[in-house]
Every structure is written in C-alpha cells, then in structure tokens.
Amino acid sequence: MPQPYDVITMGRIGVDLYPLRAGVPLAQVDTFGKFLGGSAANVAVAAARLGRRTAVITRTGRDAFGDYLHQALGEFGVDDRWVTPVDAYPTPVTFCEIFPPDDFPLYFYRLPKAPDLEIREDELDLDAIRDARVFWTTGTGLCAEPSRSATLAALAHRARSGITVFDLDWRPMFWPDPREARAYYARALTRATVAVGNLEECEVATGEREPHAAARALLAAGVELAVVKQGPKGVLAVHRDGTQASVPPVPVDVVNGLGAGDAFGGALCDGLLAGRELEETMRYANAAGAIVASRLACSTAMPYAKEVESVLAGGPPPPDPSAPGAAVRNPAAPGLDPRPGRGEPS
Numbered sequence: 001m002p003q004p005y006d007v008i009t010m011g012r013i014g015v016d017l018y019p020l021r022a023g024v025p026l027a028q029v030d031t032f033g034k035f036l037g038g039s040a041a042n043v044a045v046a047a048a049r050l051g052r053r054t055a056v057i058t059r060t061g062r063d064a065f066g067d068y069l070h071q072a073l074g075e076f077g078v079d080d081r082w083v084t085p086v087d088a089y090p091t092p093v094t095f096c097e098i099f100p101p102d103d104f105p106l107y108f109y110r111l112p113k114a115p116d117l118e119i120r121e122d123e124l125d126l127d128a129i130r131d132a133r134v135f136w137t138t139g140t141g142l143c144a145e146p147s148r149s150a151t152l153a154a155l156a157h158r159a160r161s162g163i164t165v166f167d168l169d170w171r172p173m174f175w176p177d178p179r180e181a182r183a184y185y186a187r188a189l190t191r192a193t194v195a196v197g198n199l200e201e202c203e204v205a206t207g208e209r210e211p212h213a214a215a216r217a218l219l220a221a222g223v224e225l226a227v228v229k230q231g232p233k234g235v236l237a238v239h240r241d242g243t244q245a246s247v248p249p250v251p252v253d254v255v256n257g258l259g260a261g262d263a264f265g266g267a268l269c270d271g272l273l274a275g276r277e278l279e280e281t282m283r284y285a286n287a288a289g290a291i292v293a294s295r296l297a298c299s300t301a302m303p304y305a306k307e308v309e310s311v312l313a314g315g316p317p318p319p320d321p322s323a324p325g326a327a328v329r330n331p332a333a334p335g336l337d338p339r340p341g342r343g344e345p346s
Contacts, residue, residue, distance in 0.1 A: 004131040005079070006052035007269050010154060011040030011138040011169070012116050013058040013083070014092035015065045018297055022098040022255065026107070029097075036072040036299040037094055038116070039138055039169050039262055046266020046288065046302040047134075048077040052273065055079035057124070057154075059115040065091035066115075076299065082125060086115035098296075101254040108173065116140075117147040124150060126157045133162050134269045138169035139201070142184040144176075152184075155191035163272050166223070167265060168197030170204045182207075189221035194272070196265060198229040211236045227268065227282075229261065237282050245279035250290035252317050259298030264289035266302065287311045295320040 016037030019029040036045065044054040056078055060066030062085035069091065073080040092114045095107040119141070129135055135158055141151040158164055166188045172178045185205040189195060195205070195218045203209040206217035211228045215238040218226035228236045234248040267288035271281030287308045294317040295301035307318045 002128075003053070004133060005055050005128065006132070006273055007044060007047045007054040007134045007136060007266075008057065008129060008132040009040040009044045009054070009136040010057040010119070010129075010151065011038070011141045011167075012114070013038035013041040013056065013060060013069055014094050014110075014114070014116075015068065016094050016096070016298060018096055018256070019098060020296070022100055024097075026095060026097050026105075032095075033297060034068070035297045036069055036076070038092075039140065039167065039265075040116075040136070041069070041073065041078070042259060042262035042298050042302070043136055043167070043265040043269070044073075044078045045076045045299045046263045047269045048266075049302045050266060050270040050288075050305050050308075052266075052270060053079075055082060055128075057082040057119060057129075059084050059086050059118050061085065061089055061091035061115050062087050063091055065093065072299065084123070086118045089113050089115045089118070091115065096256070096258060098256050100256070102257065104256060104258050106258070108171075110174070113144070117144045119147045119150045121146065121150040121153040124154055124157075126154065129154050130158050130161055133273055134165060135162065136165045136167060136265070136269065137188070138167040139181070139185060139188070139205075140169050140171055140174055142181070142188060143171075143174040148184065152187060152191075155188060158191070160191060160193055163194060163269075164192045165194040165196060165265075165269070166192035168195065168201035168205050170197070170201040178204075181205075186221060189218065189223055192223050194225045194227065194268075195221070195223045196227045196229070196268065198231065198261070202228055212238070225278075229264070235264075235282050235286060237278055239278060243278050245282045247279060247282040247286055250287050250311060252290045252294040254293045255320065256296050257293045259295075259301055260289035260293040262298060263292040263302055267308065283312060284308060291317050 016035040017032045044056040092110045202214035208214040215226040264285045267285040291303040
C-alpha cells in the first residue's frame with residue numbers, strides 16, 4: 001500500500017512573471033523573472049522545502065507554460081501526478097508590481113477561464129485525499145464549477161480525518177458575484193479542522209473583522225483551530241480547547257510580500273504535523289513568511305528548515321536566491337538535492 005502523503009494541496013497554479021526591479025510601474029518594466037505560482041502550488045512547495053512529502057491537485061493548459069509548471073514542481077520535489085491538462089484554456093499568468101513595503105498590485109490573466117477551475121469530482125483520487133496527513137484547499141476553488149463541487153466533495157469524503165485546512169484565499173475578481181462567497185465558505189468550514197485567513201478574508205467568511213471575534217466565528221463555523229493573520233500586527237491562533245497564541249511579526253525589510261502567506265501555510269502544515277505547541281508553530285510559520293517577504297519571488301523563495309531556525313534564533317534573513325543580480329537558484333542545481341528535506345542550500 002502506498003505511503004500516505006504528508007500534505008496534499010488542491011487549487012490554484014500558474015506562472016508568475018515578476019519584475020526584477022522594485023519601485024517601477026509595470027509599464028516601465030523591461031525584465032521579468034518566471035516562477036511557479038498559485039497558492040496551492042506554493043504551499044506544497046513550502047512544505048516540501050521543510051522536508052514533507054507533498055502533492056498538488058490542479059490543472060494547467062496543454063501548452064508550454066503547463067510544461068514548465070510540471071518541470072518546476074518536479075524540481076521542487078512536489079508530486080505532480082494529479083496535475084492534468086485542459087485543452088480549452090491556457091495556463092494562467094500573473095504579473096505584479098513591487099512597491100515595498102506594502103503595495104504589491106497583482107494582475108491575473110485567467111480568462112476566459114483558468115484550468116485550475118476545471119478540477120472535476122469524478123477525476124479525484126479520493127482515497128489519497130482521505131489518507132493524506134494534511135489536506136489543504138482554498139476559497140478560490142469554490143468560485144466556479146466544476147471546481148466548487150470537486151472541492152466540497154473532497155472535503156466531504158475526507159470526513160475531517162487528519163488535519164484538513166481551509167485557506168480562505170479571498171480573491172474577489174474570481175467571483176462572478178462576490179456576495180455568494182460566504183455561503184460556500186460556510187459549507188467548507190463545516191468540513192475543515194483548521195481555517196487560515198487574513199482580516200479581510202475572515203470578514204468575507206464570517207462577517208467579523210476584529211481578530212478575536214473573527215477567530216470565535218471561525219470556531220463556531222466548525223473548525224478546531226482558527227488562524228487569523230494580521231499583517232504588521234502578527235498572527236492570532238485560537239484552538240477550540242481554549243489554547244491561544246498571539247505572535248508578533250518577525251521584522252524584515254520587505255521586498256515582496258506576496259508569497260509570505262504561502263510560506264506561512266507550508267510551515268503551519270509542518271508545525272501541525274510535528275505536533276509542536278501552538279505558539280511555537282505560529283512563531284515558526286511567521287519566520288518562514290518573513291523570509292519570503294524579504295525576497296523577490298514566491299516559490300523559489302520558500303525557505304529550508306535551517307533558514308527558518310536561523311531567523312528564529314535571531315539571525316538575519318538569509319540571502320535571496322532570486323534577487324536581481326543573483327543567479328536564480330534552480331531547485332535541482334548542483335549542490336542541491338531536490339528530494340524533500342534533502343535540498344539544504346550549499
């Protein structure tokens with residue numbers, strides 16, 4: 001019998017084309033870096049960097065960018081067996097502008113429809129989803145059919161076995177009518193054990209924006225652990241058993257904050273799997289997110305365990321492998337072993 005995965009994620013994937021210069025409007029950018037992107041893919045990469053056996057369920061176009069994403073997932077040590085092509089739609093591309101410390105506009109090219117919204121219930125490996133130690137899914141997967149039905153079916157089949165994380169992942173531009181979101185979010189929350197979101201996402205899901213009220217509302221919706229990210233005010237985590245942790249952010253010079261939440265998510269999975277205390281898990285996840293916020297890209301910026309531990313010990317964020325002027329580190333480059341947990345930077 002195959003060994004269960006530590007983490008299976010389900011949802012968005014695409015190609016990130018990020019400017020290699022900060023503080024420049026997109027119209028004036030002339031050099032871009034190409035990276036694997038999308039929240040579900042990034043969380044799988046983040047967990048793999050920390051030594052976890054991961055896979056992602058998603059879809060790409062049947063095109064060169066889809067080929068690139070398969071290659072990148074393999075190099076990061078993420079199993080791509082459930083990443084399938086869609087003939088009708090191109091692989092999505094996302095651009096951003098970088099205006100540190102807190103302005104990072106995103107431009108999604110997902111029309112007429114993103115392939116990752118074509119995930120279908122009858123194609124899911126429900127046994128693998130049920131057996132995974134962590135199953136991670138997102139709010140974006142609920143914004144359109146057939147992905148919506150597939151996401152809810154996966155959650156229902158899992159029947160709250162193991163750790164089931166619902167990442168609120170609110171992207172209003174993906175919803176034909178954003179007012180519909182709360183009802184679908186509520187259905188997902190009844191089938192998850194952990195909810196993760198920032199203040200805006202919590203407000204969409206529950207109507208509550210104050211952190212403690214939002215956490216209480218998420219617990220009342222059905223989860224066992226509510227994780228409320230507050231940006232510069234840190235993170236609040238509240239467990240149904242009464243345990244709480246309020247952890248300040250790790251101070252860094254922000255380069256690009258877009259991947260920090262996904263790094264946090266991968267590290268959260270790692271902490272929950274390791275059975276760490278709640279506050280320790282939040283500090284670890286915060287440190288992972290801070291490292292990525294200090295770097296240009298998302299997927300290639302995901303930290304290794306030694307890097308997170310160094311920052312937790314008071315050290316500075318490690319050098320950015322994707323910074324302009326630096327060679328963008330290929331996960332399978334000489335000196336790195338792409339297998340999960342073995343690719344410590346040389």
